[in-house]
Amino acid sequence: MSLSAVVPFAGLERADLVVDGLYEGGTNGTVADDPLARLLPVGNQGGFRYKGSPRAGTVRVVALYATAAEVDWPDVLDTQTGVFTYYGDNRRPGRELHDTQRGGNLLLRNVFELSHGTPVERRQVPPFLLFEKAFPGRSIIFRGLLVPGAEATTSDDDLVAIWRTTRGLRFQNYRAHFTVLDAGRISRAWIDDVLDGNASDSRYCPAVWKAWVENRVFTPMLAPPTTITRSKAQQLPGDPEGRAILQEIREYYRDREHDFEVAAVQLWRLIAPATGRCDVTQPSRDGGRDAVGEYILGPTADPIRIDFALEAKCYSVDNSVGVREVARLISRIRHRQFGAFVTTSYFHTQVYAEVRTDGHPIALVCGRDIVEALRSHGYTDVGKVRAWLDSIGGRVQA
Numbered sequence: 001m002s003l004s005a006v007v008p009f010a011g012l013e014r015a016d017l018v019v020d021g022l023y024e025g026g027t028n029g030t031v032a033d034d035p036l037a038r039l040l041p042v043g044n045q046g047g048f049r050y051k052g053s054p055r056a057g058t059v060r061v062v063a064l065y066a067t068a069a070e071v072d073w074p075d076v077l078d079t080q081t082g083v084f085t086y087y088g089d090n091r092r093p094g095r096e097l098h099d100t101q102r103g104g105n106l107l108l109r110n111v112f113e114l115s116h117g118t119p120v121e122r123r124q125v126p127p128f129l130l131f132e133k134a135f136p137g138r139s140i141i142f143r144g145l146l147v148p149g150a151e152a153t154t155s156d157d158d159l160v161a162i163w164r165t166t167r168g169l170r171f172q173n174y175r176a177h178f179t180v181l182d183a184g185r186i187s188r189a190w191i192d193d194v195l196d197g198n199a200s201d202s203r204y205c206p207a208v209w210k211a212w213v214e215n216r217v218f219t220p221m222l223a224p225p226t227t228i229t230r231s232k233a234q235q236l237p238g239d240p241e242g243r244a245i246l247q248e249i250r251e252y253y254r255d256r257e258h259d260f261e262v263a264a265v266q267l268w269r270l271i272a273p274a275t276g277r278c279d280v281t282q283p284s285r286d287g288g289r290d291a292v293g294e295y296i297l298g299p300t301a302d303p304i305r306i307d308f309a310l311e312a313k314c315y316s317v318d319n320s321v322g323v324r325e326v327a328r329l330i331s332r333i334r335h336r337q338f339g340a341f342v343t344t345s346y347f348h349t350q351v352y353a354e355v356r357t358d359g360h361p362i363a364l365v366c367g368r369d370i371v372e373a374l375r376s377h378g379y380t381d382v383g384k385v386r387a388w389l390d391s392i393g394g395r396v397q398a
Contacts, residue, residue, distance in 0.1 A: 012038035017129065017142045017186035019221070025138025033138045036063055036131060041195070046102060048089045050126070051195060054103035054110070059126045061194050062107070064146070067133040071241055072164070072380040073173070074372065077130070077143060077180065082220025083150045084130060084143075085376075088174035097161055097172045108174050112159040115148040115216070122213045123200050128178060129186070144180035144221055145209065151218040153177050164378055181208040182221040228356035235346035235366035236317055241381060242371040243317075246344050248382045249370070250314055252389050257314040261290040264312030264342040266392045270373040271365060272340075276305060295338075307337045315345035317367065326351050330360050340365060 006022045007015045012035055015023070026033030034044035042049035042063045052059035064086060066075045073087035089104035090097055098106045114121045128146035133139075149158040158177045163170055183206040193202035200213050211217040237243050253260045261280050269275050278293025291310040296303045311329040313321055321343050329339045338361035341347075346366045347355075355362050379385045 009033070009035060009038070014188055015039065016188050017191070019142060019144050019184050021142050022134055023131075023140050023142065024136075025140070027137065035138060035140050036065060040129070040191070046089075048102055048104035048107075050107065052126070054107035057110070057124075059107060060197060060199075061126050061191070062128045063131060064128060065131050065133070065140070066143075069133075071239065071375065072166075074375050076372075076376075079221075079223040080225070081150075081152075082180045082182075082222055083152075084146060084178045084180055086176045086178060088176065090171065090173040093166050093169035093171040095171070097174070105174050108159060108176055112148045112155075112176065115158075116155045119214050122216065125213075127194055127199060127209065130178075130180065142186075145183045145186055145206065146178040146180055147209070147212045147218070148176070148178055149216075149218070150177045150179045151220070162378070179218045180221045181206065181212065182219045183208050184221075229349060229352035230347075230366070231349070232320070232346050235368055237368050237371045242368070244382050245371050245374065245379075245385050246317070246367050248385050249344055249389065250316060252386070253314045260314035260344075261310075261312045263389060263392060264310060265291050265293075267342055267370055267373060268310060268340055268365065270377055271369065272363075278310070307334075308340060309333055309337065310340045310342065313341075313343040313345065315343055317345055320346050320348040321351060322348050323351055323354070326355060326362065329362065330355075333361070338362070342370070343367070344370060 005018055007024065009024045009026045012023055017039070023035045023039060025035045031044050036042065036049065037044035040061060040063055041051050042061070047065045047067065049065065050059045050062040070091065073091055075084070075086050077084045088108055089100045089102055098109060100106070111125045114125050125148065130143040130146055131140045132143055134141045160175050161172045162175050163172055186206070187204050190202055190204035190206070193199065193204060199205065200210060208219040211219060237246065249263065253263070265278050265280060268278070272295065274296050276294045276296045278291055280291045290312045292307070293310065294305040294307055296305055298304045309329060309332050311325065313325060315321065321341065326341060326347070329341055333339050340363045342365040344367050347364050352364065355364065374385055374388070379388045
């Protein structure tokens with residue numbers, strides 16, 4: 001079966017799992033059409049499914065089903081790094097962090113604790129299998145075999161309890177980082193052994209899983225993009241709420257677009273949290289830079305600081321950032337510096353191609369990036385974004 005294979009509903013029960021393979025749903029118009037329940041004995045409802053009991057510690061396999069329907073909880077797979085960010089199942093106020101109906105957060109807490117233990121303890125971690133909603137109907141795509149944590153994270157940040165507010169009520173949920181292992185095919189024979197409680201000792205066990213269990217070695221599936229540019233559609237949010245968030249930002253700065261520079265600096269901090277000092281320049285003295293700052297690298301006791309320049313444009317979606325604006329920033333960047341360009345719109349194709357082809361050290365932050373950064377920090381609707389804009393305050397000094 002090739003990586004682009006399509007498995008019909010009737011053949012799901014004995015099918016291997018192939019990364020990016022499509023697994024078709026049924027056509028009866030009922031929950032029995034769910035393909036995931038045929039692939040694995042994990043039930044046909046919810047985004048967090050498993051075989052066994054989290055409370056009894058008997059979970060053998062876990063299926064995470066991402067639908068992209070929960071904009072407040074944007075589960076994201078970064079195919080370039082192989083890291084999958086997943087939010088737990090306490091997504092509404094009214095319950096304690098671990099007191100969820102399905103016990104998903106309890107399971108997350110336990111497996112991440114085990115993942116930092118000994119090889120014997122990691123053997124108790126069940127395989128996590130990632131699926132995404134697809135079309136037509138109830139079809140799904142298999143996205144990979146997951147293990148808790150990532151090479152670049154520590155025990156302090158691979159599983160974090162975060163606070164959110166809904167209707168004035170505060171509650172906590174988990175944000176978890178998983179790694180998609182470099183295993184293009186998961187054999188049905190290994191799945192059978194996993195369900196029998198023989199995941200690590202199975203002769204069908206993927207080598208990358210065994211390496212993680214024995215030595216906590218992460219071997220991520222890395223898939224850098226083959227294109228160097230993003231289209232207009234890829235640079236703007238594809239959902240109505242996301243478009244409304246961008247429109248709210250533009251309306252907030254209507255007739256005072258220059259003040260957007262203050263917000264642009266804060267947006268950049270959300271995207272690049274290692275940013276240190278960053279000052280908005282005065283309009284008459286900016287020298288082609290709306291803000292200047294430093295990015296901090298290295299150990300806390302002995303960091304290095306790299307200077308950067310930031311440009312900001314509060315444009316409508318009908319007005320792209322063109323060659324002239326980006327060339328202005330490029331001309332102001334000196335040796336051993338980089339630039340960041342933040343816009344509520346998108347970058348023209350010619351601009352994107354020239355920046356990437358010529359290797360200019362410019363981070364291009366478009367409208368979709370802004371929305372995703374805000375959502376990842378809890379600003380998930382127009383009201384919350386407006387409150388955030390009010391909180392950062394400030395106007396550029398003339």
